[in-house]
Amino acid sequence: MAPSLEWPWRSLADAAAAVKAGAVSPVELTRVCLERIERVDHALHAFVSVDAERALQDARRAEREIQAGRSRGPLHGIPVGLKDNYDTLGVATRNGSRVFADRMPTEDATVWARLQEAGAVLLGKTTMSEAAWGVDFPPVRNPWDVRRNPGLSSGGSGAAVAAGLCFMAMGSDTGGSIRIPAGLSGVVGLKATYGRVSRAGVMPHTWSLDHAGPLSRRVEDAALVLGLIAGHDPRDSASASVPVGDYLADLKKGVRGMRIGVPREHFWDRIEGRVATVVRQALHDLEAAGAKLTEVSIPHMPTALGAILVTEMASVTAWHDKYLKQPERRAKYTPEVRALMDAGKLIFATDFLKAQRLRRALTDQVRAAFDGVDALATPTLPLCAWDISESHVQIDGQPEHVLHACWRFTYPWNLTGLPALSVPCGFAAELPVGLQLVGRPFDEATILRAGHAYQEATRWHERRPPDPVARAG
Numbered sequence: 001m002a003p004s005l006e007w008p009w010r011s012l013a014d015a016a017a018a019v020k021a022g023a024v025s026p027v028e029l030t031r032v033c034l035e036r037i038e039r040v041d042h043a044l045h046a047f048v049s050v051d052a053e054r055a056l057q058d059a060r061r062a063e064r065e066i067q068a069g070r071s072r073g074p075l076h077g078i079p080v081g082l083k084d085n086y087d088t089l090g091v092a093t094r095n096g097s098r099v100f101a102d103r104m105p106t107e108d109a110t111v112w113a114r115l116q117e118a119g120a121v122l123l124g125k126t127t128m129s130e131a132a133w134g135v136d137f138p139p140v141r142n143p144w145d146v147r148r149n150p151g152l153s154s155g156g157s158g159a160a161v162a163a164g165l166c167f168m169a170m171g172s173d174t175g176g177s178i179r180i181p182a183g184l185s186g187v188v189g190l191k192a193t194y195g196r197v198s199r200a201g202v203m204p205h206t207w208s209l210d211h212a213g214p215l216s217r218r219v220e221d222a223a224l225v226l227g228l229i230a231g232h233d234p235r236d237s238a239s240a241s242v243p244v245g246d247y248l249a250d251l252k253k254g255v256r257g258m259r260i261g262v263p264r265e266h267f268w269d270r271i272e273g274r275v276a277t278v279v280r281q282a283l284h285d286l287e288a289a290g291a292k293l294t295e296v297s298i299p300h301m302p303t304a305l306g307a308i309l310v311t312e313m314a315s316v317t318a319w320h321d322k323y324l325k326q327p328e329r330r331a332k333y334t335p336e337v338r339a340l341m342d343a344g345k346l347i348f349a350t351d352f353l354k355a356q357r358l359r360r361a362l363t364d365q366v367r368a369a370f371d372g373v374d375a376l377a378t379p380t381l382p383l384c385a386w387d388i389s390e391s392h393v394q395i396d397g398q399p400e401h402v403l404h405a406c407w408r409f410t411y412p413w414n415l416t417g418l419p420a421l422s423v424p425c426g427f428a429a430e431l432p433v434g435l436q437l438v439g440r441p442f443d444e445a446t447i448l449r450a451g452h453a454y455q456e457a458t459r460w461h462e463r464r465p466p467d468p469v470a471r472a473g
Contacts, residue, residue, distance in 0.1 A: 007032050008164030009464060012221035015167055016074045019066065026066070026077025029167075030059035030121055033079045037123070037165050043146055043468040045139045046160040048084050050124035051091065055079065058121045065119075074224055076119025081160050081169035083153075084125040085132060086112050086212075087201035095203045096128040096138060096153070098332040099323055109201025110236065111170060111212050111229045118228045126169050127156030130337045131320065132177065132205040141388070142185060143465035144431055148385035151181025152406065153205075157215045158185040162465060168221055172202055173211040175308055176410025179422035182215055183380035183434025184406075186424045186463070188451070189215045190222040193442045194417030195240030197226070198233035206315040207238070209308065209414045218461060219423060219451040223247035226444060242442050250445055255453045256290030258446070260437075261373035266301035267409055270395045271382040274428035279379040282425035282435045282454065286377065289457050291450070296369040296376065300362045301412060305404075307362070308411045310347055310355040317344025363416045375446050380422040380434030381406050409436065419444045423451045424460045432460075 007015060007029055018024045034052050041047055062077035082088065085095045087105035094100045108116070116122075127138045132153040142150040143163040150159040154171030158181025161169050171178040173191040182189025191211045199210050214225040227247045233239040262283065268276060287293050320341050323329040330338065369376065383393060383405055392399050413420040418438055425435035435454065437447040455461055 008036055008167075011218040012078060012167040012216055013218065013224055015078055016076075016224070019077045020071070026059040026062040026121060027056065029077065030055050030079045030123070033123055033166055040163060040468050041165060044141045044143060044159050044163055045127055046156045046163060046165055047081065047124045048094070048096070048127040048156065049092070051122070055121055055123050062119055062121060071119075073118035073228065075115060075228065077121060078119070078167050079121045079123045080115065081123050081126045081157060081166045082112060083157050083169070083171050084128050085172060085203040086170060087203070088112055088122065091122070091125070093125070093203065095131055097130045099329050105201070107201065110198040110233045112201070114229050123166055126154070126160050129153040129155070130334055131316070132172060132174060133316070133337050133340055141468065142385045143468055144186065145385065146468050147387055148431070149184065149388050149402070150385065151177070151184045152403075153177040154215065155181045158182055158187055158189070161185070161187045161215050161217060163468060164464070168214050168216045168225055171213060171215050172205070173213060173414065174205045174209045174312060175414050176407040178211070178213050178215060179380055179410050179420060179434070179436060180406050182422040183436075184385040184432060186432030186460070186465070187215050187217060188219050188222050188424070188461070189213070189422040190226060190444070191413065191420050192226060192230060192444050193240070193419045195238050196230050196242070196419070196442060196444065198229075198236040198239050200233055200235035204319050206312045207319075208315065209312060211414065219421070219448055219455055220248070220251060222421070223251055223448045223452070226448075240442070245445055247445055247448055250449055251452045253449055254290060255286060255450050258291045258375070258450060259373040260286060260291045260293050260450070261296035261369060261376045262293055263301065263369065263376060263378060264295050264297050265299060267378040269302070270398060270400070270408075271379060272384065272395055272428070275379055275382060275384060275433050278426035278428055278433040279435055283377060285457055286450070286454060289453055293377075294373060296373060298362070298365045298369050300358070300365050304358055304362045304412060304415060305408065307355040307358040308415055310351050311359070313340065313344040314347045314352050317341045359415050362412065366412070366416050366418065370440055375450055376438040378409055378436045378438070380436040381409055384428050384431035384433065413438055417441070419447055421447045421451050423454055425454070425458070426460055427463075
């Protein structure tokens with residue numbers, strides 16, 4: 001294989017260093033990604049739109065700037081993808097829905113503006129579930145097995161990174177939609193603390209739960225990107241005025257002496273045995289690297305699902321209500337999503353308030369669980385990627401809807417707003433399994449450090465999926 005064809009499998013950090021050193025050009029990187037998209041994405045559908053001409057034009061500009069000694073930053077000339085709910089000036093942002101088929105933003109999302117300032121090259125928009133709802137799954141396929149689902153609404157971003165179509169792709173996470181596709185596709189997914197990364201210009205799903213974040217091949221890449229996109233933004237009323245540190249500074253300090261809590265409740269119930277075995281081994285690996293594991297208790301964890309369901313359904317319906325009242329637009333929603341939005345109108349104010357009380361109780365218990373520990377560790381999901389034809393799965397002999405199953409372990413950290421990171425930690429029957437690390441508010445540095453130490457001690461992130469074209473055939 002020609003050396004240039006190896007680039008899509010290298011980390012973002014490696015590519016950035018090579019561009020800076022002149023070992024590879026932005027144009028070469030962009031062409032390799034575009035050629036790979038052309039060759040394999042018809043089997044994956046990870047991208048909903050690709051603008052090769054614009055991408056190459058931006059890559060040539062980056063190359064000229066670098067040659068002239070005008071470096072914009074660590075992403076200068078690096079090809080990336082954006083989920084189709086990030087506003088991009090001059091590029092349609094459709095939110096995965098026919099309702100917004102003609103929507104052309106008049107300004108960039110803050111995150112994309114910051115990535116552009118750092119020199120990123122946009123390949124295109126990644127495929128997502130309609131309006132970021134996870135019921136009517138888009139036609140994205142899992143690179144590890146094209147018969148299987150790659151995850152929820154950021155599934156296109158996860159598949160694109162896993163398949164070597166780009167070096168990083170942005171996703172959004174309301175109940176797990178960054179970490180779930182990361183876990184199912186064998187890549188890294190980071191949801192920072194609520195308020196750490198601006199959502200301005202990211203089409204809303206649930207205002208009090210939405211997070212924006214990267215999916216990448218390595219934890220180091222996620223740390224690099226977070227350092228570029230984090231920080232206060234007056235365009236986002238929930239944006240926090242909390243100083244942004246250097247997430248790369250302590251990345252290599254390892255986990256020796258780090259105290260990691262393993263929740264007793266919820267995360268080991270109704271989980272596929274093969275997944276539990278892989279994650280338990282990952283915990284042993286962290287312990288072997290010097291971390292100190294201890295069991296913690298969060299009693300409300302198993303009962304908190306109702307809180308996110310009520311919060312999400314009411315919030316989504318409230319935002320889309322103006323479109324639902326327009327007959328022509330209403331008809332463009334898929335029946336499944338339209339039914340969910342109609343159901344959101346049936347939620348009473350008393351239900352919503354009870355959900356917020358439960359959310360508060362959960363937050364208090366999680367805060368108590370952090371007494372004496374630096375981070376928490378759990379499985380990312382209770383199952384591996386399921387067949388695209390399945391709406392229900394069997395776990396421990398119990399039938400469960402895939403939507404309910406796949407976000408059971410991720411949604412608590414949206415309700416509490418804590419930073420959470422999914423790291424590939426092994427395989428079960430040749431399907432990826434994820435380890436989830438959770439930190440204190442605005443302490444992304446600790447979970448990034450733990451995740452990086454785990455990747456340094458293992459090599460799961462270096463495995464490549466089979467050729468999707470051959471598998472599809």
